[in-house]
Amino acid sequence: MFNTPDHHLGGVTFNGGVIIGSDSRASIGGYYVSSKTINKLIQVHDRIFCCIAGSLADAQAVTKAAKFQISFHSIQMESPPLVKAAASVLRELCYNNKEELQAGFITAGWDRKKGPQVYTVALGGMLLSQPFTIGGSGSTYIYGYADAKYKPDMSKEECLQFATNALALAMGRDNVSGGVAHLVVITEEGVEHVVIPGDKLPKFHDE
Amino acid sequence: MALSNVLETPASGFNFENVSRNVALDGLLEGGHTKAPKPMKTGTTIAGVVCKDGVVLGADTRATSGEVVADKMCAKIHYISPNMYCCGAGTAADTEKTTDLLSSNLTIFSMTSGRNPRVVMAVNILQDMLFRYKGQIGASLILGGVDCTGNHLYTVGPYGSIDNVPYLAMGSGDLAALGILEDRFKPNMELEEAKELVRDAIHSGIMSDLGSGNNIDICVITKQGVDYIRPYQESEYKDKRQRRYKYRPGTTSILTEKIVPLELEVVQETVQRMHTA
Numbered sequence: 288m289f290n291t292p293d294h295h296l297g298g299v300t301f302n303g304g305v306i307i308g309s310d311s312r313a314s315i316g317g318y319y320v321s322s323k324t325i326n327k328l329i330q331v332h333d334r335i336f337c338c339i340a341g342s343l344a345d346a347q348a349v350t351k352a353a354k355f356q357i358s359f360h361s362i363q364m365e366s367p368p369l370v371k372a373a374a375s376v377l378r379e380l381c382y383n384n385k386e387e388l389q390a391g392f393i394t395a396g397w398d399r400k401k402g403p404q405v406y407t408v409a410l411g412g413m414l415l416s417q418p419f420t421i422g423g424s425g426s427t428y429i430y431g432y433a434d435a436k437y438k439p440d441m442s443k444e445e446c447l448q449f450a451t452n453a454l455a456l457a458m459g460r461d462n463v464s465g466g467v468a469h470l471v472v473i474t475e476e477g478v479e480h481v482v483i484p485g486d487k488l489p490k491f492h493d494e
Numbered sequence: 495m496a497l498s499n500v501l502e503t504p505a506s507g508f509n510f511e512n513v514s515r516n517v518a519l520d521g522l523l524e525g526g527h528t529k530a531p532k533p534m535k536t537g538t539t540i541a542g543v544v545c546k547d548g549v550v551l552g553a554d555t556r557a558t559s560g561e562v563v564a565d566k567m568c569a570k571i572h573y574i575s576p577n578m579y580c581c582g583a584g585t586a587a588d589t590e591k592t593t594d595l596l597s598s599n600l601t602i603f604s605m606t607s608g609r610n611p612r613v614v615m616a617v618n619i620l621q622d623m624l625f626r627y628k629g630q631i632g633a634s635l636i637l638g639g640v641d642c643t644g645n646h647l648y649t650v651g652p653y654g655s656i657d658n659v660p661y662l663a664m665g666s667g668d669l670a671a672l673g674i675l676e677d678r679f680k681p682n683m684e685l686e687e688a689k690e691l692v693r694d695a696i697h698s699g700i701m702s703d704l705g706s707g708n709n710i711d712i713c714v715i716t717k718q719g720v721d722y723i724r725p726y727q728e729s730e731y732k733d734k735r736q737r738r739y740k741y742r743p744g745t746t747s748i749l750t751e752k753i754v755p756l757e758l759e760v761v762q763e764t765v766q767r768m769h770t771a
Contacts, residue, residue, distance in 0.1 A: 313657075322657050344653035348625045351618075387628070 296327060296338040297421040297453055298395035298405035299437070301446035304474035305403035307395040308450045309338050310425070310458050311466035323466045332357050334478065335373045335396030336471050340423045341410065346390040349380050370396040374406035374414055382412025393422050397473050421453065425461035429453050443472065447481070455488040508630055537705020539667030540570060540581035541675065541695040542636045542647045544660045545688035548716035549638035549645050552692035553581050554667070554700050555725065556707040563707070569724065571713045575600050575611050578639030579713045579720065583665035584652060585632035592633045596620060613639040613646040617656055625654030634664045640715050667699025667706040674698045689714065693726060700729075 296309035313325040327339050329350045335357070339346035353376045360376070361368045374394040381388060392408040407415045407422060419437050421429060433453055441449065447470065454468045468488055470481040540553045557565035572580045572593035580596070582589025596619055600611040617637055624631055635650040649657050649664060661679045663671035674695040683691070689712055699706045709725035 313655075322659070324659070325657060342653070343655035344625055344629075344651060347621065347655055351621075 296340060296393055296423045297419070297426070297433070297450060298338065298393045299419040299441075299446055299450055300395075300403040300405055301441040301443055303403070304397060304443065304472060305395045305405055306443075306446050306450045306470055306472050307336050307338055307393065307405075308454050308468060308470040309423075310454060310464045311469060312464055313343055314463050317463055320465075325466075326469070328469050328471050328480075329354075330478075331373055331394075332361065332368055332396070334367065334398065334473055334475075335370055335394065336473060336478075337373070337377065338393040338395070338422075339390065340392070341390035342388075345388045346392070349377065349388065349390050349392075352380060353377050367398060369398045369400055370394060370404045370406065371401075371416070374408055374416075377408045378412050378414040381408055381410070385411050391422060393420055395473065397475055403473070421457075423457075423464070425457035425464035428460040429457045432456055443474075447472070451483060452489055456491060458485070458488070459491060459493065508627070537667075537703070538570060538583040538665030539663065539671050539696050539699025539703060539706040540583050540636050540665050541663040541671045541692050541699075542581065542638045542661065543675070543679065543683070543688045543692050544638075544645050544647045545685055546682040547645075547685050548640050548714060549647055550685070550688045550692045551579055551581050551636065551638045551713040551715070552696045552726070553711050554696055554706040555709045555711060556700075556705070557586055558705055566708045567725075569711065571711055571722065571724075573597060574616055574637070574639070575604070576720065577610065577641055577715065578613055578616055578637065579715060579722075580616075580638070581636040581664070583634040583636075583668075588631045588633040589635065592620070592623065592631060593635070595623075610641065612641045612643060613637065613648065614643075617648045617650060620650045621654050621656050623654075624650060624652060629653040636662050636664055638713075638715060640717055645715075663695060663699070665699070665703075665706065667696075667703030670702035671695035671699040685714065685716070689726075697727075 298305060298307045307328060309327040311324050311327065312320055313322040315321050328336050329339060331337050331350060331354045337350060339350060356376045357368050357373050360372060373396065377392050377394060381390065389410065391410050394406045394408065395404070397403050405417055405420050407417065407420045418439060419433065421433050436449055450470055451468065458464045465485065467485055468483040470483070472479040472481065537558045538554060542549060542551045551571055553570035555567050555570065556563055557568035570581055572582060574580050574593060574597045580593045582593060596616060599619065600616060604611050620635060620637065624633065629652050632652050634652055637648045637650060639646055647659060647662055649659065649662050660681060661675045663675055675691065678691055692712060693710055696710045708729045710727040711724045712726035714721040
């Protein structure tokens with residue numbers, strides 16, 4: 288039995304930046320919460336974050352290797368890496384080791400060439416670029432909400448509200464998601480980390 | 495990391511040749527009266543707490559081999575470096591060797607670089623090693639230490655997952671200990687309060703878990719130094735020996751005696767000078 292943070296996470300682009308969010312629960316076998324405060328939003332470069340899902344050990348090992356490779360690539364190129372490059376590094380690691388690994392990622396960030404972007408790297412190594420994406424076990428409960436409520440070119444506040452609501456709804460329905468909601472807002476200016484404790488999340492008919 | 499195998503370079507990965515041998519042996523022994531010995535596990539309660547002045551680690555002292563208590567005074571808090579100690583749960587040999595290896599490598603590192611190792615470095619080394627062995631090394635570790643960046647407590651799972659937390663319990667008695675820690679932990683506790691909390695957590699594990707028992711060890715790490723209190727508290731359930739179990743000389747009578755001198759002759763003598771420059 289290993290630690291799995293396969294819970295709920297998402298990345299959304301807005302006008303001028305991108306928000307990546309996740310819950311903070313890691314479980315073993317879906318019946319024991321091994322950590323209520325696990326960090327699933329890993330910074331792989333100054334303006335690029337990646338959200339982990341799947342086996343905690345595998346995801347941490349892959350992001351460690353990816354962090355090094357992205358950093359090295361950035362030094363060689365003498366410029367900050369593209370978000371696509373970071374997502375590609377993760378994809379290479381996942382695809383080439385797909386027999387041994389069980390980890391998926393959502394990479395979100397900002398770069399000078401294309402601005403805010405969100406990429407999904409699935410379990411087997413598929414790489415997909417989308418304006419917004421959700422993933423993890425809790426995501427199944429909010430596909431309807433996300434598809435209905437997402438609008439392109441939202442403002443930062445609207446986007447924060449959208450991401451918070453999505454996380455709250457998923458955490459409310461999925462038993463392996465929970466804890467606090469972590470949100471990271473990435474723009475050209477910098478990175479802002481918002482933490483919302485479970486009891487401060489928006490409530491939806493919760494008695 | 496440098497390995498000290500002098501005779502030959504070992505093949506990479508684990509060697510599972512003995513699995514078929516063990517299965518065959520089990521078959522032989524099952525028919526007879528004896529059973530193959532089970533590996534020694536530390537069915538354990540270990541806990542750690544970060545307090546205002548440092549880190550307090552605690553452990554019980556029972557090591558089990560199947561249903562038998564193999565060691566009543568097992569040391570589960572392992573030395574890593576002057577400012578770091580590591581509690582280990584899982585297979586006893588794995589935790590011993592992993593922490594030993596880590597300790598040696600960190601000593602070499604601090605000698606060559608001239609820097610004191612940081613807790614986060616030790617955690618990274620452990621994570622890399624355990625992930626590489628894909629969970630075959632059954633070591634669940636609690637690493638605690640004080641360095642220039644502060645007081646740290648990390649958990650390292652057998653598959654290589656890590657987490658940085660202010661309080662922690664692991665081992666078979668972890669749920670019992672966690673109950674105590676969840677109830678009474680507060681950030682920035684005083685040292686004495688933290689020691690009592692850890693003691694109570696381990697005690698709860700000892701009482702509620704069959705795999706944990708005997709005495710409680712406590713290790714307090716602060717900027718000033720380390721206080722390894724072993725045992726912090728002895729078990730109240732110690733039994734007194736009923737009789738003397740030492741055999742006095744002459745218990746076994748000698749019936750016959752035969753002396754055969756070994757004839758040795760010097761065949762070759764070589765002298766080699768040692769240059770100790």
